[in-house]
Amino acid sequence: MAVTDTLEAQMARRGLEMLGACHKLSDQHELLLVSALLRDFTAAEADQLGSTMLKIRARPGQLLIAEGESSDWMMLLLTGTVDVGKRRIGADPESQDPHDVTRLAVLKEGAVIGEMSMLDGEPRYASCWALSEVEAAVLSRGAVTQLINLQPAVGAKLLVKLTQLLAQRLRNTSSQLVKVLTKQDAAT
Template sequence: MPTANQVIEQQLRERGLQLLGPCDHLSHRTELLAESALLRDFTPAEAELLGAHMLRIGAQPGQILIAEGEASDWMMILLHGTVDIGKRKVGAEMDSQEPGDTTRLAVLRQGAVIGEMSMLDGEPRYASVWALSEVEAAVLTRPSVTRLINSHPALGAKLLVKLTQQLAQRLRNTSNQLVKILRKTGPA
């Protein structure tokens, strides 16, 4: 029976993503550590431990990194490149590639975290993610987070706090956008 990591590696390969090996020397990426809201408070030693629990992948422009509706338990940290986050419009088919069938939610760059909600709760992906440029990302799985918590509890707790802070900030931003829309449209 394949391990959880082997299953994820197979999913990534099937998507056409390039597996680049472990995420060694994460602490050497000083610009990334300074820019990333998730990583900026990590010491070099903590960054190395976290990197040891992640797999590096590569994608070319136009490749899908995450597909809306898929079930998976991993997230990515963008190490290099830019991605587009999009949500299917109501009524668009699951596999539709027609222009205008998706709404752009965000464009994210180096240091951003994507897919953390599904990694944490195991629910299907809320949106799709496409590479806009050449992308290098680090994949962190739920089983890897569990191993990290068991072997380095302080680092595991720090990671979970940082992820919670990012989720709270996204919820705040979404709530603010909703309020703006409701103000424009007036009472129902």
């Protein structure tokens, strides 16, 4: 990714429709209740966060995040359903065969995708595709920095919520790993 590559340019190359800034995030009352990221935000705080985010729309089947790419943004799903998948070990990275991808999750409105790469700048761990029409709010690392500088309380709350989400995912992954290792031990 080039330094001058804007968030809008990255989304446009993906073929995603740009809908402008995500103003009045608080108008989506149900989203504030179901989203683990937004659950503790006041309406005003949600609006401050939303004003730093780019709202996009994707058609069913459209790629939102590509495994292995480097980028510095995440998405909050506003509407729709997203499939999260990872290429099988040894599969050709260019392969379009659906059997070469293992489904990791199906996510709905309120979920966050891509937060690990936004925070650490490392390549994406998995790919995400729209299963239905999807609207999402895209947050860049630069926007987080700006939010921390201009609205420190909202920026801090955002970072705490992201940390909590990552900790929960790590716990879930660790639990799944223990189950697999326990089955392997029982089989030997």
